[in-house]
Amino acid sequence: MTLMDLRSDTVTRPTEAMRAAMHAAAVGDDVYGEDPTVNALQERLAGDLGFEAGLFVPTGTQSNLLALLAHCERGDEYLVGMDAHTYKFEGGGAAVLGSIQPQPIVQAEDGCLPLDRVAAAIKPVDPHFARTRLLALENTWHGRALPLDYLRDAAAFARDKGLGIHLDGARLFNAAVACGVPARDIARHFDTVSVCLSKGLGAPVGSVLVGPHALIDKARRWRKVCGGGWRQAGMLAAACLHALDHHVARLADDHALAARLAQRLAGIDGLAVLGQHTNMVFIDVPVERLRALDAHLREAGIRISIGYLPTLRLVTHLDVDDAGIDRTAEAFARFFAAA
Numbered sequence: 120m121t122l123m124d125l126r127s128d129t130v131t132r133p134t135e136a137m138r139a140a141m142h143a144a145a146v147g148d149d150v151y152g153e154d155p156t157v158n159a160l161q162e163r164l165a166g167d168l169g170f171e172a173g174l175f176v177p178t179g180t181q182s183n184l185l186a187l188l189a190h191c192e193r194g195d196e197y198l199v200g201m202d203a204h205t206y207k208f209e210g211g212g213a214a215v216l217g218s219i220q221p222q223p224i225v226q227a228e229d230g231c232l233p234l235d236r237v238a239a240a241i242k243p244v245d246p247h248f249a250r251t252r253l254l255a256l257e258n259t260w261h262g263r264a265l266p267l268d269y270l271r272d273a274a275a276f277a278r279d280k281g282l283g284i285h286l287d288g289a290r291l292f293n294a295a296v297a298c299g300v301p302a303r304d305i306a307r308h309f310d311t312v313s314v315c316l317s318k319g320l321g322a323p324v325g326s327v328l329v330g331p332h333a334l335i336d337k338a339r340r341w342r343k344v345c346g347g348g349w350r351q352a353g354m355l356a357a358a359c360l361h362a363l364d365h366h367v368a369r370l371a372d373d374h375a376l377a378a379r380l381a382q383r384l385a386g387i388d389g390l391a392v393l394g395q396h397t398n399m400v401f402i403d404v405p406v407e408r409l410r411a412l413d414a415h416l417r418e419a420g421i422r423i424s425i426g427y428l429p430t431l432r433l434v435t436h437l438d439v440d441d442a443g444i445d446r447t448a449e450a451f452a453r454f455f456a457a458a
């Protein structure tokens with residue numbers, strides 16, 4: 120029985136074709152800027168998304184951190200969603216390592232930061248206050264693609280207020296597929312964008328930060344300072360290039376699998392399907408039953424995360440198929456039928 124791991128889209132294993140691409144990669148020392156495959160990846164993604172330059176890094180957390188360090192100085196602040204990854208799930212890195220203060224803003228239901236709330240949080244220029252420098256958004260947010268109109272308005276707002284604007288686009292390509300637009304139509308509203316290749320795109324490791332030369336050069340310096348200057352990373356970049364070539368359009372399959380799962384779970388008494396957005400399904404299960412549900416699903420070869428969110432989040436990806444979704448729905452049904 121194959122394991123159905125719905126905890127996250129980070130759990131994918133490289134395909135045989137991806138491993139072959141990694142094996143064949145030309146490499147060099149990336150600290151010297153001499154890894155041809157890393158350079159190709161950086162140029163490819165920057166070009167595709169409409170930016171001057173890119174920087175390959177191990178994780179999305181580091182990519183977002185380097186963006187914050189590039190945009191902000193000590194004593195500056197960034198405006199960010201209360202539930203955003205760059206605020207809540209990155210260990211406070213900007214504050215710990217950059218002396219950069221977050222100003223969290225409560226997100227609207229759809230993941231947007233209402234611009235009137237953002238405006239109210241901008242500090243006056245006065246020695247009492249941190250200097251407000253940057254607006255940071257996340258797309259997709261809890262699986263939701265932010266409305267394109269909102270992105271346009273947020274970009275105009277940031278320009279008007281003299282703020283930089285950064286996108287945590289860990290799942291940028293899921294958003295693009297959901298909106299039916301090329302990813303650059305989302306990315307063009309931002310000064311810098313961080314993209315994860317290690318989520319639904321299926322690479323084992325890697326994120327890329329794209330932006331203008333001036334910011335990417337600063338980010339490269341901070342990457343080295345953070346101990347992230349790597350050497351023959353081309354073998355990893357090759358996996359990412361392979362993912363960009365072969366795993367973008369198929370994200371639509373992940374979204375369809377999530378829709379199928381949501382539909383099948385909706386018929387089960389005892390749980391509530393709260394929503395399905397791109398490759399994520401959110402369900403509500405009585406808290407006191409979570410541990411038993413988790414144990415029951417493990418027995419059936421299904422992994423879920425009962426971790427961080429008040430609701431359960433089930434995530435589809437490259438290593439999930441129709442049969443696995445059906446097996447999952449049946450296991451949920453058996454559990455609640457036995458209640």
Ligand SMILES: *Cc1c(COP(=O)(O)O)cnc(C)c1O
Pocket residue numbers: 177178179180181183204205257287289290315317318326
């Ligand atoms: C996964 C993720 C990141 C980065 O995560 P890493 O595990 O550090 O690669 C950043 N933002 C969002 C929204 C994410 O889901």
